[in-house]
Amino acid sequence: MNTAPLSFDTLLSGGTVIDPVTGVNGRYDVAIIGGKIAAIEPDLSRRPARETIDVTGKLVIAGMIDTHAHVYEHVTGKFGLNPDMVGVRSGVTTLIDQGGPSCMTIGGFRNYLVNTAESRLLCFISCYLVGGLEGHLYPDLYGPNGVNVEHTVRVAKENLDIVRGIKAHAEIGGQSRWGLEVIKTGRNIADQTGLPLYIHLGQLWPSLEEGPVPDADELIRELVPIMKPGDVLAHPFTRHPGGFVSKEGEVHPIVFEAIERGVRVDVGHGSHFSFEVAKRVLDAGVRPFTLGADLHGYNVRIPSATDAGERESNPFFGIAPFSLTIAMTELLALGMTIEEIVATVTSNPAIMVRMQDQIGALKVGRDADVSVLEILDGKFKLSDNSGVEVVSDKLIRPVFCLRDGVRHDSNSPLIPDAIAA
Numbered sequence: 001m002n003t004a005p006l007s008f009d010t011l012l013s014g015g016t017v018i019d020p021v022t023g024v025n026g027r028y029d030v031a032i033i034g035g036k037i038a039a040i041e042p043d044l045s046r047r048p049a050r051e052t053i054d055v056t057g058k059l060v061i062a063g064m065i066d067t068h069a070h071v072y073e074h075v076t077g078k079f080g081l082n083p084d085m086v087g088v089r090s091g092v093t094t095l096i097d098q099g100g101p102s103c104m105t106i107g108g109f110r111n112y113l114v115n116t117a118e119s120r121l122l123c124f125i126s127c128y129l130v131g132g133l134e135g136h137l138y139p140d141l142y143g144p145n146g147v148n149v150e151h152t153v154r155v156a157k158e159n160l161d162i163v164r165g166i167k168a169h170a171e172i173g174g175q176s177r178w179g180l181e182v183i184k185t186g187r188n189i190a191d192q193t194g195l196p197l198y199i200h201l202g203q204l205w206p207s208l209e210e211g212p213v214p215d216a217d218e219l220i221r222e223l224v225p226i227m228k229p230g231d232v233l234a235h236p237f238t239r240h241p242g243g244f245v246s247k248e249g250e251v252h253p254i255v256f257e258a259i260e261r262g263v264r265v266d267v268g269h270g271s272h273f274s275f276e277v278a279k280r281v282l283d284a285g286v287r288p289f290t291l292g293a294d295l296h297g298y299n300v301r302i303p304s305a306t307d308a309g310e311r312e313s314n315p316f317f318g319i320a321p322f323s324l325t326i327a328m329t330e331l332l333a334l335g336m337t338i339e340e341i342v343a344t345v346t347s348n349p350a351i352m353v354r355m356q357d358q359i360g361a362l363k364v365g366r367d368a369d370v371s372v373l374e375i376l377d378g379k380f381k382l383s384d385n386s387g388v389e390v391v392s393d394k395l396i397r398p399v400f401c402l403r404d405g406v407r408h409d410s411n412s413p414l415i416p417d418a419i420a421a
């Protein structure tokens with residue numbers, strides 16, 4: 001009788017596994033059979049494997065989940081990126097599109113993207129009828145007339161396998177036009193669907209020229225009381241007005257109250273990210289629950305000189321190329337531990353989308369979504385969009401990922417080159 005153990009399809013050999021859910025932290029082998037994780041043990045080298053990948057010195061974590069993606073390609077115009085460039089070809093196995101699809105366009109998102117991408121795609125459906133067309137470039141589309149609660153609730157409930165939350169914006173351009181009316185509509189949609197509400201902070205639209213310019217600090221004081229446990233406040237490190245930090249330079253006390261109540265914080269890096277604001281917020285004791293790269297068509301390329309007018313008219317143009325792993329490197333440079341950072345891209349996002357029994361952890365029997373990263377030593381230049389530069393002695397880079405056991409090398413053109421300091 002043949003008692004030889006079943007051979008592995010893939011063996012990731014000798015990597016440093018960090019998994020916040022199981023508490024595994026150290027040198028382990030990870031084996032895959034039939035697209036599922038078959039074993040995680042200190043040494044599996046005696047078992048036969050069809051393919052052994054030596055990942056000695058590399059970091060092996062659950063497939064990364066980017067909580068803030070914009071990948072409704074083509075439909076959202078220049079804004080939406082190719083999902084697999086942001087996803088599996090950047091080492092990220094799951095993407096949560098924030099507010100691209102709406103009740104009117106979710107069908108296209110499912111058929112053209114969810115069903116065809118190699119990356120796992122979920123979304124927070126837009127509370128606006130038009131979704132994230134051209135990156136919310138035309139504010140007039142986002143007023144109270146651009147919302148239909150009944151339609152959005154119905155469509156969200158019909159698509160709960162991919163719709164995991166509701167996306168809305170709280171920012172002073174909108175406040176100058178409509179007050180909090182649209183946000184309260186988003187609250188209503190979230191309540192009727194039982195899904196978390198994800199709120200963008202930081203100025204997006206110019207304020208109306210006529211009438212008083214609203215107080216950015218007042219906005220967050222009005223907003224936070226309507227946030228509930230499991231809801232998400234995004235862009236805490238924004239360099240734009242209307243974020244966590246007041247005009248006086250202090251973190252609003254109401255933010256701590258909200259976190260105490262179970263409201264979560266997503267970095268939503270984008271072109272918002274400011275080292276100075278991040279340091280202030282982290283020093284005040286706020287810990288982001290999730291990371292979220294917020295890459296989109298306006299912030300992944302450096303605008304040319306001829307784009308100057310376009311750049312001024314759109315606060316989201318970026319001059320500092322980034323990615324999810326650059327954002328992880330920045331959190332490391334700001335003093336967060338690698339274990340905390342791994343949680344912001346694995347176990348915590350899984351909780352945010354209430355899929356912690358399926359994704360976000362390395363466990364035997366689960367789909368083999370695994371990210372393999374390297375942490376380079378050296379002197380690397382990191383920069384933000386307010387012109388601040390920081391030298392980091394580490395740089396986190398994706399090497400490859402497995403999505404359902406299938407290998408995807410990290411060769412996306414969106415991964416910025418390392419910049420030596």
Ligand SMILES: [Zn+2]
Nearest residue numbers: 068098270294
């Ligand atoms: Zn965004």
